[in-house]
Amino acid sequence: MSSGSIEFRHLRYFIAVVERQSFRRAALTLHVSQPPLTRQVQQLEEALGVKLLTRTSTGVETTAAGKVYYEEARHLLMLSEQAAARALLVGQGQIGRLDVGVNGSAVLGAIPQIIRAFRSLYPNVEVVLHSLDRSGQIKALREHRITVGFSRFFADEKDLTWEVIQTERMHVALHHQHPLAGRKILRLSDIGDQLLILYPRNPRPGFIDMMMRLFDRQGISPYRIQEVDDMITAVALVASGLGITLVTDSGCNLQVPGIIHLPLRKSDNATVDLCMIYRNNEEAPLLEAFMTVARNLKGVPARSESA
Amino acid sequence: MSSGSIEFRHLRYFIAVVERQSFRRAALTLHVSQPPLTRQVQQLEEALGVKLLTRTSTGVETTAAGKVYYEEARHLLMLSEQAAARALLVGQGQIGRLDVGVNGSAVLGAIPQIIRAFRSLYPNVEVVLHSLDRSGQIKALREHRITVGFSRFFADEKDLTWEVIQTERMHVALHHQHPLAGRKILRLSDIGDQLLILYPRNPRPGFIDMMMRLFDRQGISPYRIQEVDDMITAVALVASGLGITLVTDSGCNLQVPGIIHLPLRKSDNATVDLCMIYRNNEEAPLLEAFMTVARNLKGVPARSESA
DNA sequence: TTGGATGATACTGATTCCGTATCGCGTATG
DNA sequence: CATACGCGATACGGAATCAGTATCATCCAA
Known part of the structure; x- marks a missing residue:
């Protein structure tokens, strides 16, 4: 095989060797033996087509290409961790985006309260309002352009659920x-x-x-x-x-x-009635959170008291 | 094992599944069978702690977290390729940075010509001039702050080489x-x-x-x-x-x-004489290129003809 | 009701990886 | 000048991981 695929392991090992300026010392911190480090760095150099390290009798020196790739590798590992963290937050509904379909007249009532309450609980979630009539909301739901819709009433649909x-x-x-x-x-x-x-x-x-x-x-x-x-x-x-x-x-x-x-x-x-509609069996944490907020505001009067 | 390490393989497989919206179709494009894709994506989801895909009877849908991680994963792979290409260019001396030590009076002569010729051959290499006297250049060479130095003459040093x-x-x-x-x-x-x-x-x-x-x-x-x-x-x-x-x-x-x-x-x-000095056994492609340029300009008169 | 397609699983063979022992080389030390 | 030490590279055997085949459960469609 001419060049195997580069994996994160290659980057981790290479970074450790560069930072410790030694294969043996890097092996200690990585809790592996020294030969695997030699092999992985060799594989990396072969895959890149460039010598990254200059082996000396006292340790290793980093070539110009190695210095550049070291920075890039650190950056890649950092970005990988950030990506994982970000995906986790999205999965938990802590961050993300919620597309809501609203019907002209209904936006004056409970919907602003619901959105206000939701945004205070999930400040990092972007709430996007789409002005759509009832059939437009149903179409948008089926096309995943919105996650939840509000209207005065809904007919029963096979793939959708609605509640008052x-x-x-x-x-x-x-x-x-x-x-x-x-x-x-x-x-x-x-x-x-x-x-x-x-x-x-x-x-x-x-x-x-x-x-x-x-x-x-x-x-x-x-x-x-x-x-x-x-x-x-x-x-x-x-x-x-x-x-x-x-x-x-x-x-x-x-x-x-x-x-x-x-x-x-x-x-x-x-x-x-003011009704909320969404897709069946949707496992979107943001939708769950939003529905919980909406249901808890059921009893609150929507009419603001006038003097 | 709670969570194994994420590797680029996980990202490649996950990206293929998302883009083909199917494990089986992704397996065809990746030239592997379907079970490995299932397992690798499962490992990825376990490592991240988030479900990335919703398995349906007709294929797969991507969750909100999956969509986010898909973009990040594509970005990571792209950056990895760019990093490899960049390291290769640096290794070949096509791009990079060359730190040159110059001595006050010598900059009026051949050095500007050498640098001009070098920059036209390697336009993407940044040439940085350091104004250092002879001993300063030797010190900077030993500390790897410069790669080559110019002065009127040099004494012999064990770890350095000089030429006229x-x-x-x-x-x-x-x-x-x-x-x-x-x-x-x-x-x-x-x-x-x-x-x-x-x-x-x-x-x-x-x-x-x-x-x-x-x-x-x-x-x-x-x-x-x-x-x-x-x-x-x-x-x-x-x-x-x-x-x-x-x-x-x-x-x-x-x-x-x-x-x-x-x-x-x-x-x-x-x-x-105008002499050039550099470290022994330096395998820097930029230095090789620079020295070639400098040697080829030996015969060229440095004095500009006056009227 | 049935046929086709999908993803998940069990098991086996193949590949890769890691660890131990050892080598060659260069440096430091007496 | 000879020896000892430390370094990375290599060889080989065992362990872990991975991929491939066969099969299953499920769901949609005809």
Whole structure:
């Protein structure tokens, strides 16, 4: 064989010989006998095609090439250890990157709290937010572009798992001069005849359909409905006095002048879930840690108290 | 055994498995069978303490830690090859660093030519000049701070070798209004009664003593001698009309207004050598290359032609 | 339900590595 | 000048590791 492969053992032995300036002394520190050192260094020199050491009667001297390769070898061993340490930390979830899919309106609620709590526990983990709608999150999960997604609800998928993280009550957002503005609490039946501004227009099995099912269960058929693209638009229209809209606890955090939020009667069960979705059987320590944080924040109210 | 040592083989096998996303396909490209790959990757995972791959029925997936370690492993292999290539180049003298000791006055002569020729042949070699007198060069050679030194002459040393690179004729530098200024050529006997400005005062077995031996051989005893520190001072004094001095071919390159240079008669053998000194049995390819360049420039006149 | 593919395992043969003993060489020492 | 000592290189036998063959368990797909 002309040249065998270079292994870390060659580097370790060579480094010891250079540092001790002697094969025998290096053998002592390495807890091996001297002949293996001679052989390994010979193999290394043969593989490199360069003499690294000059053998003298009193020990060894390092050639110019040997000095250069000594520095490189030390560097390589150091990098190897760093790589191992780094991989271990990643494996333990201490460092790394977590890609999270979020849905436009949901980012106002519990998600900032969850991410804040997670980042304080794992400060060296980079959290990357991807703004994706429900189907986009599912696609991104399957393509491993994200590790976890958040949306209002998910259909069952064979390769994915979802769970409810938080249940939020619905509130009615209306103009402060609206006839109902004086009330402390509202019933669904109170708003059946109002101009309802609902959102988002797409994707289609979505938030609007959930609301409509809610009215259906109460035997109410709202007949004046305006669909808009997103919650911001809906709230803006409410502020202009056009009609009323429905927002979640967390949606109340979007404060707009002239708008007040009134809760819906508890018995109406006007609630909406925040769900988390991820791949089945995923053994990602970062995901486990993130899910633990998210579940522990379930009971915390998402609505910030207003003065 | 808790954890064996990581070797480059582990990295090579792991990289192949990651890139082919399969143990079997990786085995084909590596020209080994599949079981060794399984074992080596298992050893690697055990040594690192982290699972790098997720084994599925269709192949393997790479964990987060695996992805990180894959990049690091590729980097390590690349660096290893670069280190080997670098050591080879250094061993062949294609790149590297050559430390040269030079003596003050000698740098005006052949040394710049030698270094210029060497740098054009070995453009990737860094040439570092150290300004050291003769004894300083010998000390630096023994301490491996320089690889080669230049001076006017060297005494024999047990562990060092010296050789003559160039022999320069001496010229007389005198003021253009000096009585001898009209001559075309001078003899040593012409200047025996002049005020001789000689240099350097130190170190003591040096240039001045060589000159004095030269006069002795001709039976001349110069009786008006002024010793100064260096050639620059000597030439400056000549320019002021104080006396005359002796300079080498290369010393004539130091042009000072009001000064002319006249050659000494060839039969006076008024010459001075430029010598190169280096360690015995040095197997440094850069030194070999440098010496070859220096020897080939022996015949080239060091004095630049004046108008 | 079955056929094909995947990775894991058991066992055996081959390779490599290491340790002991010894050699040749150069230096230091008397 | 002769001897003794220390150094690295070499030869050889035993131990450890590695690779190859055959086989198994599992999962997906037809």
